Amino acid sequence: MDKQDNNRLKIEAAFKQILEAIGEDPQREGVVNTPARVARMYDELFWGMKVDPRKYLDVSFTEYHDELVLVKDIPIYSMCEHHFLPFYGVAHIAYIPKGGKVVGISKLARVAEAYARRPQLQERLTSQIADCIYETLEPMGVGVVIQAEHMCMTMRGIKKPGSLTVTSAVRGIFETRPQTRAELLTLILK
Numbered sequence: 801m802d803k804q805d806n807n808r809l810k811i812e813a814a815f816k817q818i819l820e821a822i823g824e825d826p827q828r829e830g831v832v833n834t835p836a837r838v839a840r841m842y843d844e845l846f847w848g849m850k851v852d853p854r855k856y857l858d859v860s861f862t863e864y865h866d867e868l869v870l871v872k873d874i875p876i877y878s879m880c881e882h883h884f885l886p887f888y889g890v891a892h893i894a895y896i897p898k899g900g901k902v903v904g905i906s907k908l909a910r911v912a913e914a915y916a917r918r919p920q921l922q923e924r925l926t927s928q929i930a931d932c933i934y935e936t937l938e939p940m941g942v943g944v945v946i947q948a949e950h951m952c953m954t955m956r957g958i959k960k961p962g963s964l965t966v967t968s969a970v971r972g973i974f975e976t977r978p979q980t981r982a983e984l985l986t987l988i989l990k
């Protein structure tokens with residue numbers, strides 16, 4: 801049995817216990833395959849645990865556009881590490897290349913996706929994306945903004961549906977030049 805099979809079995813066994821603990825009959829027809837389904841689903845929701853997202857930025861190429869590149873409204877789904885409930889929304893990722901070092905724009909979304917598919921905090925997700933791009937591409941600057949709704953705040957707890965959490969992480973020129981940062985935030989949030 802390989803490691804992945806073994807991990808799925810662990811999740812299955814644990815989820816069967818959760819079913820029992822909430823008063824379900826784990827043999828009931830409707831839920832008998834649920835532990836196995838949850839195990840497969842967790843593979844999908846947490847696949848980012850197994851990758852180093854820096855690899856997506858290995859394939860940079862040269863194009864002398866040393867000005868803003870902004871990919872807006874990238875949908876993201878992540879899991880709150882405190883409650884294991886989803887938080888979801890959009891990520892906006894901007895960078896200003898240096899020395900013509902650019903990447904395919906889909907790679908920015910791939911970086912966001914890989915970090916989102918882990919137990920996360922919105923702040924950490926935002927900084928991880930920014931740091932990954934800043935350290936790998938060594939651009940003039942990077943700015944990341946995420947706007948998300950947290951189900952742990954909407955369907956339970958304080959129950960405030962529609963509340964939106966906005967986080968930002970800026971590096972390089974966006975950090976040192978307030979005017980450049982202000983221009984970016986205006987473009988992102990309009």
Ligand SMILES: Nc1nc2c(ncn2[C@@H]2O[C@H](COP(=O)(O)OP(=O)(O)OP(=O)(O)O)[C@@H](O)[C@H]2O)c(=O)[nH]1
Pocket residue numbers: 880881882920921922923950952953957958
């Ligand atoms: N900063 C931050 N907090 C988060 C994030 N996701 C969830 N939380 C918060 O994590 C906190 C966990 O607080 P606890 O008091 O330990 O847990 P709790 O009793 O379930 O808290 P309530 O949600 O207030 O009922 C809550 O305030 C959540 O709103 C996130 O991405 N960033």
Ligand SMILES: [Zn+2]
Pocket residue numbers: 880881882883884885950952953
């Ligand atoms: Zn939560």
